[in-house]
Amino acid sequence: MIAMQSRSSRTMVRTFVSVVGLALLTACATPATRFYTLGTDAEPTIAKNTTSPALRIDVRPVKVPATVARSQLVVQVNPAQVQVLEDDRWSSALPDEIRDALAARVSQQAGASAANAVGRDEEVPVYQVGVDVQRFESWPGSHVLVDVVWSVSRSAGLEPLSCHSIVSEPVSGGYQAIVDGHRHAINAIADQIAAVVRNFAATAADRPFSPAGASSRTGMTTLSCPQFIDGARTAVDRAAAPRSGA
Known part of the structure; x- marks a missing residue:
């Protein structure tokens, strides 16, 4: 009887050790999940703020x-098939990644305050993107x-300037290279947006604004969509055509 109990105990111990060992091997074999962000690695050159008071950039939820x-x-x-990478993920939802990256870059390049850095009661112009x-x-x-359709409007509620930007960036192998390529593309678009914000701010606060292509009157300022200056990029920029239902 004692011998049978001893053998049973040894069997249970071996089974337990085997289960633990298998679990450890399975855990070791499971690849680690990698997380990526579109946030900038280093602060870009901040454009001089030529306006007073400060600006505020409000990037709306991104589609x-x-x-x-x-x-x-x-x-x-x-062209007809995609692959979803379970082990390579964004650190937050992609719309939030794009929104945060644009807000940071546009604010830096336009010499503006961050969206949450200015009190609501303060009299500052707000530029909605x-x-x-x-x-x-x-x-x-x-x-x-x-490929992005974007717009900039002043807090005064005047007609926004809408633009269409397409950026293509070459990338090497690896998923980190893909993330870096998207970061460069988003930064290029953010620089265009910042240029429009600066042009808005350079006009008098009470001066009427007319988008490119609109009929102009004496004293009106007409702004147009900026062009990329980096010849290595493939880019198409034009005033965005109105879309039905927009």
Whole structure:
């Protein structure tokens, strides 16, 4: 009887050790999840603020295509197929990643205050930025492409200036290269937005504003969508056409 209990105990111990060992091996075999962000690595040159009082940048919630509106990175396999990467994810929702990156970069380049750095009761001009991402493509070992319709409007409620920017950045192999490519593309678009904000701010606060292409009157200031200055990028910039239902 004692011998049978001893053998039973040894069997239970061996079974327990085997289960623990298998669990450890499974844990070791599971790849670690990698998280990425579109935040800048270093602060860019801050443009001089030529206006007084300070500016405030308000980037509205960003719209992105449903295909990439998830925490996982999504890469193109071919024009008709994508791959969702379970172990490579954004540190926050992609619309929030884009919004935060744009808000930081535009504020820095326009010499503006951060959106939450100015009290609501303070008399400062607020520039609202609307962003609608049409395409957000990742082609491993080839390029990334960001296609965005964006607009800038003053707090006075005047008609906004709407622009359309398409940026393509070459990337090497690896998913980190894809994230870096998207970061560069977002920064390039943010620089365009900041240029428009600076042009807005350079006009008198009470001077009427007319978007490019609109009929102008004496004393009106007409602004146009800025061009990329980096010849290495493929970019198309134009006044965005009104969309039905917008």
